[in-house]
Amino acid sequence: DAGITQSPRHKVTETGTPVTLRCHQTENHRYMYWYRQDPGHGLRLIHYSYGVKDTDKGEVSDGYSVSRSKTEDFLLTLESATSSQTSVYFCAITPTGESNTEAFFGQGTRLTVV
Amino acid sequence: GDSVTQMEGPVTLSEEAFLTINCTYTATGYPSLFWYVQYPGEGLQLLLKATKADDKGSNKGFEATYRKETTSFHLEKGSVQVSDSAVYFCALSSNFGNEKLTFGTGTRLTIIP
Numbered sequence: 001d002a003g004i005t006q007s008p009r010h011k012v013t014e015t016g017t018p019v020t021l022r023c024h025q026t027e028n029h030r031y032m033y034w035y036r037q038d039p040g041h042g043l044r045l046i047h048y049s050y051g052v053k054d055t056d057k058g059e060v061s062d063g064y065s066v067s068r069s070k071t072e073d074f075l076l077t078l079e080s081a082t083s084s085q086t087s088v089y090f091c092a093i094t095p096t097g098e099s100n101t102e103a104f105f106g107q108g109t110r111l112t113v114v
Numbered sequence: 115g116d117s118v119t120q121m122e123g124p125v126t127l128s129e130e131a132f133l134t135i136n137c138t139y140t141a142t143g144y145p146s147l148f149w150y151v152q153y154p155g156e157g158l159q160l161l162l163k164a165t166k167a168d169d170k171g172s173n174k175g176f177e178a179t180y181r182k183e184t185t186s187f188h189l190e191k192g193s194v195q196v197s198d199s200a201v202y203f204c205a206l207s208s209n210f211g212n213e214k215l216t217f218g219t220g221t222r223l224t225i226i227p
Contacts, residue, residue, distance in 0.1 A: 004157075033214070042120075042203060042217035043158070058214065090157055092215075099207040100146040100165040103215060105157035 006106040019078040021109050023091030031094040032074040036087040081113045116141045120204045120218030135189040135221050137204035145206040147187040152201040196225045
């Protein structure tokens with residue numbers, strides 16, 4: 001199994017509070033991604049990183065920011081959580097940016113905003 | 115933009131039945147196509163992939179053929195088992211660098227003994 005650890009695995013937070021989710025990898029892969037999974041939508045890309053300090057927006061980036069100060073860590077921050085951000089969040093990694101590359105996923109973080 | 119349309123679920127089958135989950139796509143260029151599977155409480159894992167037209171991906175008895183003429187990548191298995199119960203996602207990645215997967219909505223499959 002690819003070495004990907006997401007923390008926390010579950011979190012309940014109040015509307016308006018900041019939340020940071022962490023993805024840690026031990027594979028030394030260059031690319032890291034944050035997705036959210038919602039019923040009827042599958043997985044949608046929030047942000048991704050193609051190297052330390054190199055990040056870009058995905059399909060549903062509004063309300064989210066990311067940081068990558070080390071190869072192994074990719075942080076997702078909700079500056080002010082809203083109920084629409086209740087979701088399951090998955091981190092993924094790939095060794096390259098080529099289209100035929102397998103992505104490896106973490107076990108997910110279930111976030112509930114009340 | 116890229117999109118993936120996947121068979122609506124949930125799907126319930128008896129053990130040893132034949133399985134088909136339909137998947138069609140819209141993409142520019144020549145994307146790579148994937149099926150990922152998510153078992154309860156876990157993240158997604160790659161089931162199979164195909165990277166060019168007419169390629170057949172296969173794994174664990176599952177197969178899917180990349181059909182460019184019909185823009186399809188249907189998942190099939192001849193005889194399903196209870197252990198195949200999971201959510202299945204069709205996905206594509208366009209060949210423009212910075213691989214970003216576009217997923218279908220997922221199909222929940224339940225196999226009953």
